[in-house]
Amino acid sequence: MEPATVVKTEETYRFAERVNRISASPTMVVLQAAEQLKSKGIDVADFGAGEPDFPTPEHIKRAAIQALDENRTKYTPVPGVPALKQAICAWHARELKxxxxxxxxMVNVGGKHTIFNAVCSLINSGDEVVIPAPFWVSYPDIVKYAGGKPVIVNTTEADNFVLRAADLEKAITPRTKMVIANSPSNPTGGVIPPDEFEKILRVCQRHDVWLMSDECYSHFTYGSAKPFSVASLPESNGKMIIIGSLSKTFAMTGWRVGYALAPQPLIATMTKLQSQSTSNPTSISQYAAIAAMKGPMDSVPTMLAEYARRRERIVAGLRAIPGITCTAPNGAFYVFPNVSAHYNAEMPNDTAVAKLLLEREHVALVPGEAFGAPGFVRMSYATSMDRIDEGLRRMARFFSRK
Ligand SMILES: Cc1ncc(COP(=O)(O)O)c(C=O)c1O
Structure with a gap:
């Protein structure tokens, strides 16, 4: 006889309060539903994925194979092998001045892990962290996990979702410990112009708060926007943390390599934390990362040219749908259209729009609420032109129904 199933509640397990403060990534909810449809053989036009649809460049893969052949499969120093740290500093100096x-x-297990280590090393219970919205979903939850309080500053569609120093300054209080900037941004593709970034840095310096600059999409910029790091500004050292990742730039999401550039005492503290959690990032990935940092960068303009073509098509396609507005993103590989004009009794918010689009037209995208931006949806164009065209056709049909 089968044993009776005992329904265990959170009460039974009494999970730690710090994990109860956070939730599983909301971007996953729609994506899981899309996966379910795909597993039934349904043709889903999937704009959900936040990762390049290009393979990792050959020379990087070969470096990993060589590392395996040379048995570089042992523990490395916790913050990464010296040659990689050297290569990251040289790459960042060359590319971003x-x-x-x-x-x-220091090297971490992806940029998300870098952010986690930095926030957990700096934020005390009750500290405020200013986060511009729309925001990447993990920032508020990592801050909450650390016991901090996310303070959200809204940016606007009319201003291409650029964080303005004046708005930031209004949000700073005596409890503010850190400001997070993300340019180019996930989810909006917004890029903070260098002169505005300088003002943001000066606001942070004036109020003696940390500036965490997430540069994961630094090399994906369009039009007049160029790769830029706030660390290139004069007098930029001090309370600044640069977050880097190889995931997007080198199409290496699965390898899990990210890095921090920050004052040595913070790096030492983050290293202490990492020594008691993951230890070193995977050795083989680190050797592949050395090849990425030191090798040819030609895969980047190739990917960028393709993203630029898709960006044109998707922005034009969305703008052609009556009622939808869409700013032209200056970076990353996302568009963030406003769908609120299509709300009705059946579809009162963006979550309902995403749900119905998936059910009726098998189009997967992420509702803006997940990014602190109701009224919008996020679409990734890291997918083929054919899929973009198909998705746009389905969306045009969906939104023309009354
Ligand atoms: C804005 C932003 N920062 C950081 C990351 C983390 O990337 P990874 O952990 O793969 O380096 C992502 C991934 O989607 C992102 O969009």
Missing amino acids: SSFQPAEC
Whole structure:
């Protein structure tokens, strides 16, 4: 006889309060539903994925194979192998005009892990962290996990979702410990112009708060926007943390390599934390990352040219749908159209729009509420032109129904 199923509640398990403060990534909810449809053989036009649809460049893969062949499969120093830290500092100096030393660098298990380590190393219970909205979903939850309080500053569609120093300054209080900037932004593709970024840095310096700059999409910029790091500004050292990732730039999401560039005492503290959690990032990935940092960068303009073509098509396609507005993103590989003009009794918010689009037209996208931006949806164009065209056709049909 089968044993009776005992229904266990959270009450039974008494999970730690710190994990109860956070939720599973909301972007996953729609994506899981899309996966279910795909597993039934349904043709889903999937705009959900936040990762390049290109393979990792050959020379990077070969470096990993060589590392395996050479048995580089043992523990490495916790903050990464010295040659990689050196290569990251040199790459960042060359590409983004900074001047960090290897002691100011550490390697983590992806950029998300870098952010986690930095926030957990700096934020005390009750500290405020200013986060511009629309925001990448993980920022508020990582802050909450650390016991901090996210303070949201809204940016606007009319201003291309750019964080303005004046708005930031209004949100700063004596409890503010950190400001997070993300340019180019996930989910909006918004890019903070360098002169505004300088003002943001000066606001942070004036109020003695940390500036965390997430540069994961630094090399995906369009039009007049160019790769830029706030660390290139004069007098930019001090309370600044640069977050980098190889995931997007080198199509290496699964390898899990990210890095921090920050003052040495913070790097030492983050290293202490990492020494008691993951230890070193995967050794083989680190050797592949050395090849990425030191090798040819030609895969980047190739990917960028393709993203630029898709961006044109998707922005034009969305704007052609009556009632939808869509700013032209200056970076990353997302568009963030406003769908609120289509709300009705059956579809009163963006979550309902995403749900019905998936059910009726098998189009997967992420509701803006997940990013603190009701009224919008996020679509990734890291998918083929054919799929973009198909998705746009389905969306046009969906939104023309009354
Ligand atoms: C804005 C932003 N920061 C950081 C990350 C983390 O990337 P990874 O952990 O793969 O380096 C992502 C991934 O989607 C992102 O969109």
